[in-house]
Amino acid sequence: MISTVNDLNERFEALSKSLDDKIKGADGLRHIVLCGGTGCLSAHSTEIMERFKELLKEKGIENKATVNQVGCFGFCSQGPFVKIYPEDTLYKMVKIEDVDEIVEKDLIGGEIVDRLLYIDPKTSEKVTKQEDILFYKKQRRVALNGCGVINPEDINEAIGMGAFQGIKRALTMSQQEVIDEVLASGLRGRGGGGFPTGRKWQFALNVEADQKYVVCNGDEGDPGAFMDRSILEGNPLGVIEGMMIAGYAFGASEGYFYVRAEYPIAVKRLKIAIEQARAEGLLGKNILGTDFSFDCQIRLGAGAFVCGEETALLNSIEGKRGMPRPRPPFPAVKGLWGKPTCVNNVETLACVPYILREGADKFASVGTEKSKGTKVFALGGKVNNVGLVEVPMGTTLRELIYDIGGGIPDGKKFKAIQTGGPSGGCLTEEYLDEPIDFDNLVAKGSMMGSGGAIVMDEDNCMVDVAKFYMEFICDESCGKCTPCRIGTKRMLEILTRITEGKGTMKDLEELEELSQTIKANSLCALGQTASNPVNSTLAHFRDEYIAHIVDKKCPAHVCKNLMQYKIDAEKCIGCGMCAKGCPASCITRTEYVAPGHKLASMAIDADKCVKCGACISTCKFNAISKV
Amino acid sequence: MAKLQEAAVAQITEICQRHKNDKTPLMMILSDIQNEYGYIPLEVQELVSKETGISVAEIYGVVTFYSFFSLTPKGKYVVGCCLGTACYVKGAQNVIDKFQELLGIKPGETTEDGLFTLDALRCIGACGIAPAVSINGRVYPKVKVDQVPEIIKELKEEAAKA
Numbered sequence: 001m002i003s004t005v006n007d008l009n010e011r012f013e014a015l016s017k018s019l020d021d022k023i024k025g026a027d028g029l030r031h032i033v034l035c036g037g038t039g040c041l042s043a044h045s046t047e048i049m050e051r052f053k054e055l056l057k058e059k060g061i062e063n064k065a066t067v068n069q070v071g072c073f074g075f076c077s078q079g080p081f082v083k084i085y086p087e088d089t090l091y092k093m094v095k096i097e098d099v100d101e102i103v104e105k106d107l108i109g110g111e112i113v114d115r116l117l118y119i120d121p122k123t124s125e126k127v128t129k130q131e132d133i134l135f136y137k138k139q140r141r142v143a144l145n146g147c148g149v150i151n152p153e154d155i156n157e158a159i160g161m162g163a164f165q166g167i168k169r170a171l172t173m174s175q176q177e178v179i180d181e182v183l184a185s186g187l188r189g190r191g192g193g194g195f196p197t198g199r200k201w202q203f204a205l206n207v208e209a210d211q212k213y214v215v216c217n218g219d220e221g222d223p224g225a226f227m228d229r230s231i232l233e234g235n236p237l238g239v240i241e242g243m244m245i246a247g248y249a250f251g252a253s254e255g256y257f258y259v260r261a262e263y264p265i266a267v268k269r270l271k272i273a274i275e276q277a278r279a280e281g282l283l284g285k286n287i288l289g290t291d292f293s294f295d296c297q298i299r300l301g302a303g304a305f306v307c308g309e310e311t312a313l314l315n316s317i318e319g320k321r322g323m324p325r326p327r328p329p330f331p332a333v334k335g336l337w338g339k340p341t342c343v344n345n346v347e348t349l350a351c352v353p354y355i356l357r358e359g360a361d362k363f364a365s366v367g368t369e370k371s372k373g374t375k376v377f378a379l380g381g382k383v384n385n386v387g388l389v390e391v392p393m394g395t396t397l398r399e400l401i402y403d404i405g406g407g408i409p410d411g412k413k414f415k416a417i418q419t420g421g422p423s424g425g426c427l428t429e430e431y432l433d434e435p436i437d438f439d440n441l442v443a444k445g446s447m448m449g450s451g452g453a454i455v456m457d458e459d460n461c462m463v464d465v466a467k468f469y470m471e472f473i474c475d476e477s478c479g480k481c482t483p484c485r486i487g488t489k490r491m492l493e494i495l496t497r498i499t500e501g502k503g504t505m506k507d508l509e510e511l512e513e514l515s516q517t518i519k520a521n522s523l524c525a526l527g528q529t530a531s532n533p534v535n536s537t538l539a540h541f542r543d544e545y546i547a548h549i550v551d552k553k554c555p556a557h558v559c560k561n562l563m564q565y566k567i568d569a570e571k572c573i574g575c576g577m578c579a580k581g582c583p584a585s586c587i588t589r590t591e592y593v594a595p596g597h598k599l600a601s602m603a604i605d606a607d608k609c610v611k612c613g614a615c616i617s618t619c620k621f622n623a624i625s626k627v
Numbered sequence: 628m629a630k631l632q633e634a635a636v637a638q639i640t641e642i643c644q645r646h647k648n649d650k651t652p653l654m655m656i657l658s659d660i661q662n663e664y665g666y667i668p669l670e671v672q673e674l675v676s677k678e679t680g681i682s683v684a685e686i687y688g689v690v691t692f693y694s695f696f697s698l699t700p701k702g703k704y705v706v707g708c709c710l711g712t713a714c715y716v717k718g719a720q721n722v723i724d725k726f727q728e729l730l731g732i733k734p735g736e737t738t739e740d741g742l743f744t745l746d747a748l749r750c751i752g753a754c755g756i757a758p759a760v761s762i763n764g765r766v767y768p769k770v771k772v773d774q775v776p777e778i779i780k781e782l783k784e785e786a787a788k789a
Contacts, residue, residue, distance in 0.1 A: 037755075038751075038752060038753050038755075038756075038766065039753055039755040039756045039768065041766070042753065042756060042759070042765075042766035042767065042768045043756070043768055076754075076755020076756060077755060077756075079755070079756075220752065221749070221750070222750070223710075223711030223712045223713070223715075223749055223750035224711055224712035224713045224750060224754055225750075225752075225754075226750075226752035226753070226754055226755075229752040261658070261695050262748070262750075262751050262752065263752060264764065299654065299655070300654070300655075300658055301693075301695075302654065302657070302658060302661075302693030302694070302695035302696060303693055303694035303695040303749075304692065304693050304694065305749060316654060317651070317654070318651045319651035319652060319653030319654045319655075319689070320651075320653075320685075320689065321688055321689055321692040322692065322693070337650065337651075378713075378754055380712070380713035380754040380755070380757060381712070381713055381716045381717070381757075382716065382717075386713075386754065386755045386756075386757070387755050388755070418712065421712065452712065452713075452754075454712045454713055454716060456716055460716055465716070468712070468715055469712075472749065475749075476749070478692075583728075612721075612724075613721065613772075614772075617772075617773070
């Protein structure tokens with residue numbers, strides 16, 4: 001039990017030493033940690049861990065090494081990762097078959113297994129330590145603190161890492177002082193809104209009420225963003241502590257985590273963390289011997305994107321359809337069950353303990369003038385280093401895509417980076433040197449949003465991407481207000497028409513008109529921002545829209561109605577593999593034998609072709625292409 | 628309307644009882660029923676209404692609002708193809724098209740033998756390993772179209788063994 005500040009201090013001292021000893025090897029042991037994020041788990045990280053345990057026993061060295069799963073390392077495209085302390089050796093893309101060699105060579109022989117090291121793509125040199133990998137060099141971990149280092153299911157490691165030091169300091173301050181500290185840090189809501197967190201808390205503090213609530217918004221619905229999931233999976237106690245500090249600051253004694261049902265591992269670890277904190281007396285009555293009491297519960301979403309909107313989320317917790325409420329009254333005045341409520345995003349709350357522990361100045365020492373601190377991005381799509389990265393605000397898009405992301409795969413050409421998900425927009429090559437922060441991206445016609453950053457290359461059709469987002473919005477519109485419910489449907493119909501080659505130039509005007517109407521007349525942010533992807537692709541890629549409408553061509557060869565597969569008769573050796581694999585039986589032999597070839601070439605009947613692309617992947621001679 | 632079997636009535640009543648101390652238990656009751664009973668047909672909704680005092684109309688409204696709640700039973704294997712942005716730009720549409728073709732069902736439908744349900748998911752947060760397919764909670768990373776027949780074959784074999 002940790003019932004007083006002294007208890008916490010003692011535990012912290014002992015546990016931070018043991019964590020330090022573990023990392024530096026002062027305990028005379030080797031420690032194997034494996035990435036336990038969703039990506040690595042799907043690549044059998046748990047089975048690899050079991051194999052390690054089994055083998056250590058077999059070799060009689062189970063007393064000389066420990067094996068543990070930790071949170072997400074962030075570098076998902078190279079997973080699963082195995083790291084060995086104290087040498088800090090990092091092995092990538094480890095398979096179950098590799099475990100024998102790691103145990104034999106490294107754990108017993110003390111030699112590094114060369115072939116499992118990360119190879120720097122620029123220098124072609126092998127890198128042994130995580131910190132020397134370019135992907136990590138420009139990163140700075142505040143919200144992701146502890147992720148990939150501590151065991152998320154062990155409160156002792158979290159305490160050793162500094163958990164509860166923030167709330168400890170907060171409890172020595174007045175409520176106003178805590179809010180002032182958060183205001184001074186310049187922390188703004190990481191869920192996409194960018195509203196100053198301290199101001200939100202101030203509103204709630206100023207309202208008199210017998211009960212107030214803190215709600216953590218873990219309904220990470222933006223497709224392409226997974227930072228909240230990784231934070232909850234990697235260091236759940238950090239978010240719980242952030243929630244406690246918020247509760248203290250404006251006088252709430254109850255908190256609710258609203259987490260997507262799609263995130264079972266995050267929910268499981270959060271549950272364990274809450275139970276462990278309760279068992280230690282760190283949640284409950286009279287925390288750390290003060291008169292501050294706080295406890296929290298978990299509520300699950302049920303697959304509705306709109307519940308990421310704070311008032312819809314509150315309705316969902318109340319057991320209703322997740323439809324937004326008109327604001328004002330804002331939740332800080334009248335929220336959950338009519339009581340003052342602050343809804344804060346997972347990443348926002350994860351930053352709070354750092355601010356209280358290290359001080360507002362340190363948090364504010366990185367970032368730009370109006371956007372302080374760091375931001376986590378989920379870098380995905382057509383980029384080499386897919387993963388989760390945390391960088392100081394003000395980092396440029398180029399640094400994000402090329403230095404950290406390692407550029408575009410297969411020598412393809414960069415086309416656009418989409419940020420902010422279905423509410424955001426695309427930015428092209430000419431904007432790559434723009435610093436990323438809340439206000440600058442909005443000024444350039446996109447937004448930072450919750451941090452999804454999808455890179456697109458020349459093979460992506462921007463009209464198709466706009467259609468994709470509109471389909472998403474159409475599906476997820478709750479139906480409460482007409483402009484969003486019906487307007488998005490009409491926009492989707494127009495976009496579908498264009499991608500099918502049936503569009504007219506008048507359609508572009510209609511898209512613009514509809515987008516203005518929806519923006520001006522929708523109740524919540526989902527509707528107000530629904531047309532952003534269309535607007536921004538229209539602004540930057542109008543020529544692609546026109547190519548679809550006037551030339552009836554899809555320049556990226558994505559839209560199936562506007563492209564064909566063709567066999568180059570000169571390259572085709574007539575092996576017939578494509579015809580065997582064709583589900584539509586539309587490939588037949590011609591009578592033409594190309595010079596130097598023995599068999600007549602094949603040809604595709606465009607009328608019968610279903611455009612599945614099976615032929616292109618079977619042809620070993622690159623004779624088939626999209627036109 | 629079909630009558631619920633006794634065991635089902637007991638199960639649903641127990642779930643309602645579990646959350647009786649909660650201020651607004653409906654979402655939690657429905658989540659548990661979906662997970663444990665498998666689906667939430669009208670007769671179950673009527674029972675929940677009786678137990679909680681919440682009107683059937685309101686319960687029906689909630690059940691049909693959230694995509695996780697289903698009015699019909701799902702297949703033994705729920706094949707969830709992620710169509711989040713990261714998966715989509717890496718060809719997830721072709722993957723779900725292939726499942727659709729081979730299983731002969733559209734997203735949201737279940738095969739006649741009750742073995743497979745096909746679902747289009749909106750981002751499961753596995754963007755690092757796109758395109759991802761989640762089958763009964765197990766996530767398949769970087770799925771290629773050619774892998775689809777094999778995945779289906781494996782599951783069919785697994786089902787035949789059980």
